[in-house]
Amino acid sequence: MSINLEREKAPLPAADLSPVKSSLLTKILYGSMAAAMLAAFYFIFLYAEIEKTMGAVQKIFYMHVPSAWVAFLAFFVTFVFSILFLIKRKRIFDTYAYVSAEIGVVFTIIVLTTGPIWAKSSWNTWWAWEPRLTTTLILFFLFVAYLMVRQMDGVWDKKARLAAVFGIIGFADVPIVFFAIRWWQSKFHPIVFGDGPSQQGGGIAPSMLVALLVTIAAFTFLYAYLLHKGVSFENMKIKVDHYKEKLRERLEN
Amino acid sequence: MEFMYGAYSVVWVVIFGYMLVIGKRHSKLKKDIEFLKQLDK
Numbered sequence: 420m421s422i423n424l425e426r427e428k429a430p431l432p433a434a435d436l437s438p439v440k441s442s443l444l445t446k447i448l449y450g451s452m453a454a455a456m457l458a459a460f461y462f463i464f465l466y467a468e469i470e471k472t473m474g475a476v477q478k479i480f481y482m483h484v485p486s487a488w489v490a491f492l493a494f495f496v497t498f499v500f501s502i503l504f505l506i507k508r509k510r511i512f513d514t515y516a517y518v519s520a521e522i523g524v525v526f527t528i529i530v531l532t533t534g535p536i537w538a539k540s541s542w543n544t545w546w547a548w549e550p551r552l553t554t555t556l557i558l559f560f561l562f563v564a565y566l567m568v569r570q571m572d573g574v575w576d577k578k579a580r581l582a583a584v585f586g587i588i589g590f591a592d593v594p595i596v597f598f599a600i601r602w603w604q605s606k607f608h609p610i611v612f613g614d615g616p617s618q619q620g621g622g623i624a625p626s627m628l629v630a631l632l633v634t635i636a637a638f639t640f641l642y643a644y645l646l647h648k649g650v651s652f653e654n655m656k657i658k659v660d661h662y663k664e665k666l667r668e669r670l671e672n
Numbered sequence: 673m674e675f676m677y678g679a680y681s682v683v684w685v686v687i688f689g690y691m692l693v694i695g696k697r698h699s700k701l702k703k704d705i706e707f708l709k710q711l712d713k
Contacts, residue, residue, distance in 0.1 A: 479679040486683070525690045532686070533679045540675040641687070645694075652698060659704050666711065 442651070448644040455637035459630070467630035476540045479533055481630055485638035486529040487555075491593050492642060493523030494562065498590035501583035510657065511650075513579040516586055518649035520565050522642060527559045550599035551608045558596055561589035 441449075463481045470477035500516035503509075534552065535545045546552065565585040571578055600608040623631070
């Protein structure tokens with residue numbers, strides 16, 4: 420009897436359950452992102468010249484392309500961490516892969532909404548089943564499936580392994596999206612960079628290029644901030660779940 | 673011009689929407705932590 424009482428009083432294993440606090444890295448990333456975003460708006464609206472044919476609508480380009488860049492980067496990070504997870508089986512790799520995939524899906528939504536708005540203004544249609552749009556939509560569905568796998572019931576490591584396979588297969592679509600307009604000669608999507616013998620593509624004015632590069636930098640900081648924040652949150656959630664499990668075990672005893 | 677405003681609005685609605693979702697998850701986790709701390713006392 421006394422043994423039982425002792426067991427009931429036994430403390431839970433020490434776990435740091437203090438809420439997620441902003442680390443120095445979070446603050447640095449947030450500050451860099453905010454400064455870069457302000458600079459991006461300056462370069463987009465005040466520095467970059469207005470395109471002669473399309474006018475102000477061309478400025479959608481400065482949100483559309485960096486969003487696509489972040490989505491590709493996020494899926495690449497998922498791809499790398501999925502491979503690392505399958506090799507090393509460490510939970511932190513799975514966490515990075517999951518958080519990055521979620522951010523990738525968010526930015527793919529931006530790509531798939533700003534694209535049709537651009538299309539309506541320049542091609543006079545919201546959607547065309549042309550190679551880049553179709554492969555981007557497939558990419559979106561692949562990673563939505565990835566996130567759905569994560570929400571399934573079951574043991575986390577089984578889900579993580581299945582999701583890792585999805586993450587690796589899903590990333591295979593990224594180069595297809597990028598090269599789609601080169602391989603299948605789309606008449607809608609212009610090749611801005613890396614076309615022709617000189618690999619200069621259609622090219623853009625230097626002021627537009629500067630605005631684009633600054634916006635890409637700002638979006639990359641935003642991605643890094645969201646990834647860092649998301650991973651810290653997921654790590655805390657894992658600790659809380661673990662603690663709940665221990666508490667349940669203690670109450671059952 | 674409306675297309676440009678529309679596109680920029682979509683971008684920021686999606687980004688802030690995602691941040692809101694993260695914030696909600698965060699506050700739920702905080703509640704869980706508080707509950708566990710109370711339970712453990």
